[in-house]
Amino acid sequence: MFQWFKKLKESGVVGMNARNAAYVLPHNPRRLYPLVDDKETTKRLTLDAGLHVPELYGVFRAQHELKKLPELLKKHDSFVVKPARGAGGNGILVITGKLGSHFLKPDDSFVSTDEIHFHISNILSGMYSLGGMPDKALVEYCVKFDPVFHGIAYQGVPDIRIIVYKGVPVMAMLRLPTRESDGKANLHQGAMGCGIDIRTGKTTHAVWKNDNHETHPDTLLPVGGVQIPGWEELLRQASLGYSVTGLGYLGVDIVLDKDLGPLILELNARPGLAIQVANKSGLQTRLDKVEAVHHLLQSENQRVQYAMEHFGV
Amino acid sequence: MNKIQLKLLVGILLTIGLSVFCYKVFVLGFPLVPSEKTSAWNVEAHVAFDGENSPVKVVLQTLNRVSGFAVTDEFFIGAGYGRQRVSQRVTDKKLTNDAYDQNSVVIWSKRNADGKQDLIYSAVLRPESGDKLPKWSPPQQIPELRDPQFTDAETVAADALLSKIGKESADMESFVPLLMQTLKHPESDSNAAYLLRDATGSRGVVNVAVRLLHLSGIAAQSVHGITLGTSSDARISHWLELYQDDSWHMFDVAKGVFSTPVNFVPWWRGDAPLAQLTGGSNLQVSLSVVPDAIDAMKNVVDRISATHPTFFDYSLFSLPVQAQATYRVILLIPIGAILLVFLRNVIGFSTFGTFMPVLIALSFRETQLLWGLSLFSIVIILGLGVRLYLEHLKLLLVPRLACVLISVVLLMAGISIVCFKLGIPRGVSVSLFPMVILSMTIERISVMWDELGAGKAIQQAVGSMAVAVLAYLVMTNSYIEHLFFVFPELFLVLLGLTVLMGRYTGYRLLDLIRFRTFIRG
Numbered sequence: 001m002f003q004w005f006k007k008l009k010e011s012g013v014v015g016m017n018a019r020n021a022a023y024v025l026p027h028n029p030r031r032l033y034p035l036v037d038d039k040e041t042t043k044r045l046t047l048d049a050g051l052h053v054p055e056l057y058g059v060f061r062a063q064h065e066l067k068k069l070p071e072l073l074k075k076h077d078s079f080v081v082k083p084a085r086g087a088g089g090n091g092i093l094v095i096t097g098k099l100g101s102h103f104l105k106p107d108d109s110f111v112s113t114d115e116i117h118f119h120i121s122n123i124l125s126g127m128y129s130l131g132g133m134p135d136k137a138l139v140e141y142c143v144k145f146d147p148v149f150h151g152i153a154y155q156g157v158p159d160i161r162i163i164v165y166k167g168v169p170v171m172a173m174l175r176l177p178t179r180e181s182d183g184k185a186n187l188h189q190g191a192m193g194c195g196i197d198i199r200t201g202k203t204t205h206a207v208w209k210n211d212n213h214e215t216h217p218d219t220l221l222p223v224g225g226v227q228i229p230g231w232e233e234l235l236r237q238a239s240l241g242y243s244v245t246g247l248g249y250l251g252v253d254i255v256l257d258k259d260l261g262p263l264i265l266e267l268n269a270r271p272g273l274a275i276q277v278a279n280k281s282g283l284q285t286r287l288d289k290v291e292a293v294h295h296l297l298q299s300e301n302q303r304v305q306y307a308m309e310h311f312g313v
Numbered sequence: 314m315n316k317i318q319l320k321l322l323v324g325i326l327l328t329i330g331l332s333v334f335c336y337k338v339f340v341l342g343f344p345l346v347p348s349e350k351t352s353a354w355n356v357e358a359h360v361a362f363d364g365e366n367s368p369v370k371v372v373l374q375t376l377n378r379v380s381g382f383a384v385t386d387e388f389f390i391g392a393g394y395g396r397q398r399v400s401q402r403v404t405d406k407k408l409t410n411d412a413y414d415q416n417s418v419v420i421w422s423k424r425n426a427d428g429k430q431d432l433i434y435s436a437v438l439r440p441e442s443g444d445k446l447p448k449w450s451p452p453q454q455i456p457e458l459r460d461p462q463f464t465d466a467e468t469v470a471a472d473a474l475l476s477k478i479g480k481e482s483a484d485m486e487s488f489v490p491l492l493m494q495t496l497k498h499p500e501s502d503s504n505a506a507y508l509l510r511d512a513t514g515s516r517g518v519v520n521v522a523v524r525l526l527h528l529s530g531i532a533a534q535s536v537h538g539i540t541l542g543t544s545s546d547a548r549i550s551h552w553l554e555l556y557q558d559d560s561w562h563m564f565d566v567a568k569g570v571f572s573t574p575v576n577f578v579p580w581w582r583g584d585a586p587l588a589q590l591t592g593g594s595n596l597q598v599s600l601s602v603v604p605d606a607i608d609a610m611k612n613v614v615d616r617i618s619a620t621h622p623t624f625f626d627y628s629l630f631s632l633p634v635q636a637q638a639t640y641r642v643i644l645l646i647p648i649g650a651i652l653l654v655f656l657r658n659v660i661g662f663s664t665f666g667t668f669m670p671v672l673i674a675l676s677f678r679e680t681q682l683l684w685g686l687s688l689f690s691i692v693i694i695l696g697l698g699v700r701l702y703l704e705h706l707k708l709l710l711v712p713r714l715a716c717v718l719i720s721v722v723l724l725m726a727g728i729s730i731v732c733f734k735l736g737i738p739r740g741v742s743v744s745l746f747p748m749v750i751l752s753m754t755i756e757r758i759s760v761m762w763d764e765l766g767a768g769k770a771i772q773q774a775v776g777s778m779a780v781a782v783l784a785y786l787v788m789t790n791s792y793i794e795h796l797f798f799v800f801p802e803l804f805l806v807l808l809g810l811t812v813l814m815g816r817y818t819g820y821r822l823l824d825l826i827r828f829r830t831f832i833r834g
Contacts, residue, residue, distance in 0.1 A: 004825050004832050011831040015820040017658060022818055118707045125710035127760070210830065277830055 012282025019249075019273060023287070027166070027248025028269045035245045036267040039084045039138055049244045051237055052263050054080075054141035054255075060120055061136050069117060072139060073103075080143075081116065083123040084136035091128030092184070093119050094142060094156065106155040107182070143263060146256035148229060154178050154218040157255050159185045160196070160234065160262075163271055163283065164250045166294040167242040168303045169235045170286040170311060172196040173278040174203055174228070179218045192216060193278030194223050199312030201231025207278045232304060234262045239300040241267050286311055319816055323809040330805030337800060347795035354541050355603045357435040362593040364426030369592035374537075374581035376436050377417030381447025382578060383439045390433040394421040416581040426593065438541070438578060449574045451561035452554060452582075456532045461524035468528075470504040475529050477502075485531060485557055490569055493553075496522055497569075519551045519566055520584040532556040537587070538579040539602055547602040549580070549587060629801060637798075642678070644797050644804075645788040649674055651807050652784055654814050661823030664777040665757050672747050673777075674784035682785055686778065688728065689751070693774070695724050696755040697762075704759070718752040 008015070014023075036042055046053050057079055058072045073079075081093040093116065097104040103111050120137045122128070129135040149158045156177035163171045173193050180190035187193045192213065195204040203226045206213045215222050228234065238252040241264065251271025254262050276282055289310060297303045337343045360371060375398070376384045389396050397420050421432050440447050463471055478495060482488040496518050499505040508521050519535045526533040533555045539547050552574060553564040565572050580587070590596040629640055649671035656662045664670055677685035699720040703713050725748065754777075762770040787793060797803055825832065 001825075005820055007832050008820055008824065008828055011828075013820075013824070013828050013831055015818075015824045015828075016661070017821060018818040021816055114707075121709055127710050207830065210827070212830065273827075277828060280830065282831070 008282075012284030012286075013276055014273060014283045014287070016273065019270075023165070023249040024270055028250075029246075032245055032247055033269055036247065036250075036269050037085050038136075039082065039086075039266055040136060042267055043138075045244055046241070046264055046267075049240060051240055051244065052260065054143060054257075054263050054265070057139045057141065059084075059136055059138055060124060063121060063124055066117060066120060069120065070113060073113060073116070076139075078142040078144075079139050080141070081119060081123070082138050082140070083128040084138055085129040085133065086123075086135075091119075091123055096142060143255045143265075144258045146229070146258050148226065148256065149174075149176070151219050151221040152176055152216045152223045152226065154216065156181075156184060159265060160228065160254045160256070161271065161275060162235070162238040162252045162254065163275060164238050164242050164252055165287050165290045166248050167239050167300070168290045168294060168297065169198060169238050169307045170290060171275050171279055171281070171283060172198060172238075173275045174223075174226075176206075176216060176223065178208070178216070187272070187274040187278075192223070193274055195279035195281075196228065197313040198235070199308045201228040201234070202226065203228070204313060205280065207274075207280075210277065229256065230261060232308070235304040235307060236300050237262055237264060239303045243300060319812065323812055326805045326809035326812070330802045330809065333802040334800050334806075337802075343799055345796070347791050354438045355435065355601075356438055356539065356547075357433065357601045357603075358587070359599045359601075360432040360434070360588050360596070361599075362430050362590055362596040364423075364428055364430045364593050366425060366427040367592045368424050369422065369426045369430070369590065371421040371432060371591075371593075372418050372585075372589040373421070373432070373434055373598075374585065374587050375417050375419050375434060376438065376578070376580060379438065379578055379580075380450045380452075381441055383441050384436050385439060386435075386437040388433070388435045389419055389421075390435075391421050391431075394423050394432065396421050416583065416585065418581075418585075430593065449563070449577065451563075452534075452536075455556050456534045456554075458530065458532050459527050461528045463524065463528070467508060470507045471525055471528055474502065474504040474508070475525060477504075479529075485555070485562070486571065488529075489526070489531075489553070489555065489564055489571070492525065493518075493522060493564070493566065493569055496525075515551055515566060516584075516586060519553065522553065523584070526553075526555065534582055535584065536579045536582045538577055538581075539600065541576040541578060541602060547600040549600065550577070552577070552579075554582075629798065641794060641798050642675070644801065645794065646671060646675070647804060647807060648793060648797065649784040649788050651811055652787055653780070654811055656780055656783070658814055658817060659821060661821030661827075662776060662780060663773065664780050665754050665773060666750070666777075669750055669754065670777055670781035670784050671788075672750055673781040674788050676747050677781070677785040678789060682782065685785075686782070688725075689778070691728065692721055692724050692751055693755055693758070696721050696751065697759060700755050700759045714752060714756055717755050718748060721748050721751050721755070 034041060035045060040056075040059060043053050043056055057076055058068070060066060060069070077098045078096050080095070083091040086092065093111075094106050095103045095111070095116075096106050099110065101113065103113075103116065105111060123135055123137040126134045143157050145153065145157050152158070153176050158174060158176045161173050161175055162169050173195055175185040175187065176192040176194060177185050178190055178192055182189070185191045187207075190209065192206050192208040194206040196202070197204055203224055206216075206223045208217055214224065234254055237254060241250055241252045242248070245267060247267070247269050249269075249271070251268035253265040253268065255265050257263050273283075293306065297306055338345060356376060358373060360373060362369075362371070375387070377400075398417065399420060400417050419434060461471075474495065475492075478488060478491045482491050495502050495505050496509065497515075499509045508525070509518065512518055512521055516535075516537070523533050523535050533553055536552045536554055537549050538552070540550060551566040553566060555562045555564060562571055563574055564570070565574075588596060588598045629637060632640065650668060653664075653668060653671060657664070657667075673685075673689065679685075680688060696717055700713075700717055703716055708716065754774075758770050758774050761773065
């Protein structure tokens, strides 16, 4: 068993305890958490800094504000309802179209206005928020995903998770929803994780349910070698996330929109570790490299340049 | 800087904790393991009678000068009663003997008592020689032969009875059992029946036997007492003490044989009853003898507090017994907590709610493990059913939680009633079952069920239960309980270790599974 631990250590895998004690606790001061824990705040913050985010259609802060829901739903055919302080992708309702009085979900099932109403009520009462605190519900633009991922995403929106350490993007993965993940892009909910070469922005290999896969489990199309468009700009956006929040160890979730390009969906102060599995590579060596030079890298461009030079496959 | 502070803090905590611990073990001689035998008994006599709106006086024999035992913590409880404690000669009314052992009685008196009256005498019996029960020791004073003070008619009957039994026996060893047998079954002998005409109960028989023995030239006295055991149902048993040929012989009246009393505590001697009432009616005396589990340490504590008096002024042993019992339970919570820290941060288990398993384990203490587990599972399964139905009604979070809570309480009441009717007494022992925690658990399981599917939810529920069982096993271990109650300074050691675990950055055991792709290739 000890040689197993040794093997992990040699691969530079960062464990949960190490992430918390060595990266999250020292580099992410608690007072900065509200900036990323509340998606409404994040949205305001990133908009001011010139980051691209999905347009906000409306915010519900209290039950009585639900009066204005029908009017809001009238204006938009597709939208996403999400809790402002949700965790793990829970409580997100995606509506892709309208059919009479009913709304269409990505899996082609219908929901009524009442059900959306109830969903928002649940969000407000804190059902999906950390610690069950009362929450806000955001209704925002539903991303029309870029055809580049057509064929390797099953319902829902694939997103790109980038770990940014002290402003330097150190590792990235593409998260592909599957039938099992119900359109969600979280690996522990059954989504597929796909490593990305930081230098080129091309996908490498994929991991689904902790096993290596070459093809998407639902569409059976190969997932490797897909070039993500505008990669450098994507890295720059991710790096900006650090400049805006000041969080030293940050997870940035980006989606690619057909019309609008990369949009930042959310920032995460405690990004998961599955990205290592998707990249078949430990984070430790990359984090150590950044630790050694980060004081020399002053601008986002320098940081992105450094990452692309050093963290290629 | 942080690391130095951390090491310093842990070092200080470990040093203080361990050095106090070592001092107590090696210098003061605290026992490391709990003493197996309880060495104290709570004896309680409950006197109940009906007052008749007149002056009453109750004379109750008390435990006093029990050889080999120390009688402590005596309490006399009687509201509105005057009380005096007197030493009473064993007055066989007509017999007097100054050298006789003396009984100690308490006299409760009241000018006007009406309705149901309750008087309680309680005391703690503790062997003088540590944990071991003292062997039987014969009384010091040797009874002298006395005039049994029979009337003329009685003397004739007694003589006839004694000569008949004398002919049928060879020596005292055979004479006394025969005599007692005749007295116990007087219907076969008219003389015995006449002598026993006023005697009530076995105590009356014993009193007549003593007088007959004195008449026949055997110095004897009766002794009444209790047998220490584990059952709380205590009864007074009677023995005869006979002195002949410079030695004592003990005769067990109940069994009708000579033997040596085992675990027998003499309460009083002579012909007096345990309790005497004047001025009331329906006198009833109930006795209980309960081994005092809490007090198992008391002997050691008494010994050490005599030599190091200040030491105990500020220890858990200075608290009242009731508070001590509470702390025995409370001190188990940190143990459960550190176990959870270990399971979560070193092993990598995830559970519903951070410390929920500890609270569940605490409630298992009330219900016992198997019954607690099944009750828990039943309530959760039924509660999930209710929760699934509520899902249809689209209730808001807090009202929905309240609905689940109410259902859980109803379910538990229902289960208790059904169990009671089926004759399963355990079903009623749910008083402290954490219903709010159960409701929250049901809610979390059902949310997880929705989000991650049934498999994950059941997996985590079973995992939480397993952790709770583990915590229960650790927290009910009598050695651990003893260790942390007697040596609370060990919590400093635990605190130090927990601080260390708080800075543990190594892999968790379950990281091996998580990152198994790295190990494979």
